[in-house]
Amino acid sequence: MALVVIGGVAAGLSAAARARRIDPRLEIVVLEKGPVISYGACGLPYFVEGRVREAKDLVVYTPEYFRRERKIEVRTGARAVSISHPRREVVLESGERVRYDRLVIATGARCDTSGIAGADQPHVFTLHTLGDAERLRRFIAEKQPRRAVVVGAGYIGVEAADALRRHGLGVTVLERSAHALLRDDADFTAAVRKTLEQHGVELRCGVEVTAVEAERVAGVPCDLVVLACGFRPNTAMAAEAGVELGRFGGIRTDDRMQTNLTGVYAAGDCAEVTHLVTGRPTYIPLGTTANKTGRVAGANASGARERFPGIVGTSIVGIFGTGFATTGFSAVQAKAEGFSPVRARIEGPARPRYFQGTKTVVELVADRATGRLIGGSVIGEEGAAGRINVIAAALHNRMRVDDFEQLDLAYSPPFSPVWDPLLIAAQQLKKEL
């Protein structure tokens, strides 16, 4: 039996490693188009910033490690160009054909900048691979740019803006939609903007960038451009091979991460998964989901039976030291999904007043019809990750607001106030229901 995995970053390597653990005799080949594997892609902005000193610090495992320790053959520079499922073969750019019994597609996402003229100039960068980040850092060191434009106010765009600002550059972020961090929520975007502005970064929403000029973007002068937009699931090769895509363009998967083709699995940023709040497919590419779905795909591809129930869309981004975290849906998003959303937004200290707790903002969203929590956000310098995770756990369990209000959360003055902001928000939301 031969398992072939296309893609050697988070999802692909999770799949390969898990398959090896389940079946010690399986032949496993990982095909990675790039020169390195297994790097912490979410750490790229911090490498640009310099907090992560060297590129190699982001690399978790080498191909040698996999070969030696796991008996997994990892081939770098091996770009798959097509899949012939009837013959059970992956065709490489070199013409070579790699036979499989089981296939895991972990081709990730790509940065589609085809709609932006001038994207190929030397001062224009994406931040998608380790190579991208290395080139950007070298450019900053060598060219000493003074003003940057970041196109896209998603996670990577905002993190890149933070990193560039810390290098002393003037930074403007241009975002096509009306909101930041993919959260259709005016208050949340206002909070993101306020924090960016306090640190000298400008955020302009509602700006579609169609061209990069030599010294300006959309009228903003700059000598460095980062394109953090146009993320699309990288699925052209799979689609050509007959793998079914979903409405977001990601690969459709069942709860075993299997595609419509027998023996062909998909995982990571190229795949759609179930949103547990709606029960419908969604596309939210994140490192956590890539690792989890890779693990499940690898397990099922090697003969085990494991299930990936889905996600609730939890994420956090640090902006100049403040955590901006979201899960589930904002009220606006919830309405678009067919809910009757009710929301409450409160501010409270992260610790008791006498312990100088910094301000935490919590928003909870519930469905009026059922009283169920369907989303939330947390903004704060302390404890934002922990608090959003509690809301995420509530969403996983389809918890109602009045049960959430009674959660037995840990309290001690150095850590939290006796009424945690989460519970105050729930009390407030209960009144609105």
Add this chain to the structure above:
Amino acid sequence: MALVVIGGVAAGLSAAARARRIDPRLEIVVLEKGPVISYGACGLPYFVEGRVREAKDLVVYTPEYFRRERKIEVRTGARAVSISHPRREVVLESGERVRYDRLVIATGARCDTSGIAGADQPHVFTLHTLGDAERLRRFIAEKQPRRAVVVGAGYIGVEAADALRRHGLGVTVLERSAHALLRDDADFTAAVRKTLEQHGVELRCGVEVTAVEAERVAGVPCDLVVLACGFRPNTAMAAEAGVELGRFGGIRTDDRMQTNLTGVYAAGDCAEVTHLVTGRPTYIPLGTTANKTGRVAGANASGARERFPGIVGTSIVGIFGTGFATTGFSAVQAKAEGFSPVRARIEGPARPRYFQGTKTVVELVADRATGRLIGGSVIGEEGAAGRINVIAAALHNRMRVDDFEQLDLAYSPPFSPVWDPLLIAAQQLKKEL
């Protein structure tokens, strides 16, 4: 209609304030035996330490505030000595009788040091009231003690030890049981001991203190003694009045916080509540529960219908900057409760390696028969509160390990590793099940 509340700290004032919000015309009287009300009792060790500068910083509301803003009559120095339920009267020490239609008993816990000879010496303190803390702080400033013994390694004992050590005293903690922080778990206690020892505090378990000598306790020389032991629900008066107690000596309550006597409610450290993991009554006196049960008691006593489902026993204690958090049961405790516990304990970084994450220890306990999570603990300098709260939310929802393993938790390098220690622990535990 008259509502009388006995006790003016967390539970009592939560009850009074909630009742007022529900019924603006109710006559509400709060009887507090001490000279102040509404202080953050959990902040007392930090007042001793000095991090909380002044006693008044711990006082949230004054009687004047309640009178003026909430039309609640708060009487300090009003010690209730008996309850005559047939006459619906509370009798004060002064002989005065206060009539009620509804009664909330929030008499808290007391520090029973009757079994310790010499507890009344001037260098021996408890840390139960604001007055206790003020006397202790004054003693430290005036007498400059050099060696302290703390009796009891519960929350307050350990926090007191931390506070005294920061004043430069040598500190030994003597604990009667074999474990610290009420957690029957050898690994957890070993971790507590290690952190204490790293900061120069000695922990001796298995030592029952029956007497305090002039210059030593159980052979340990000292010139200051803090008794942080013998916490008992303060229920003698209620029991005399015919209020039924539970097996832990706390007042029995239903899920509306009502006692066996009609119109008589109990809340806070004097009451037993349901443990949601077992479904049986328990006694775990904590500030969070006091506030929540007070709120529900006040609501029901004023004509609303609210429910307090119960607790899962979540707590956190900071020891020299490290959070020690627990919820549900340890494996040993779970076995005593009739479960077939399986446990997994892992160490992982709180953030990615390339972000210098400090070590976090997570233990999860599940029931072999059902696969349900029934307890957990988290130890770490960062994120311990957030992580224990996720486990607490799982316990509230009777979550199984294999669902917990798939939780969609927030990830970003400044906040957490891509595989959160919680998920790694769940993966480990799944193997053991």
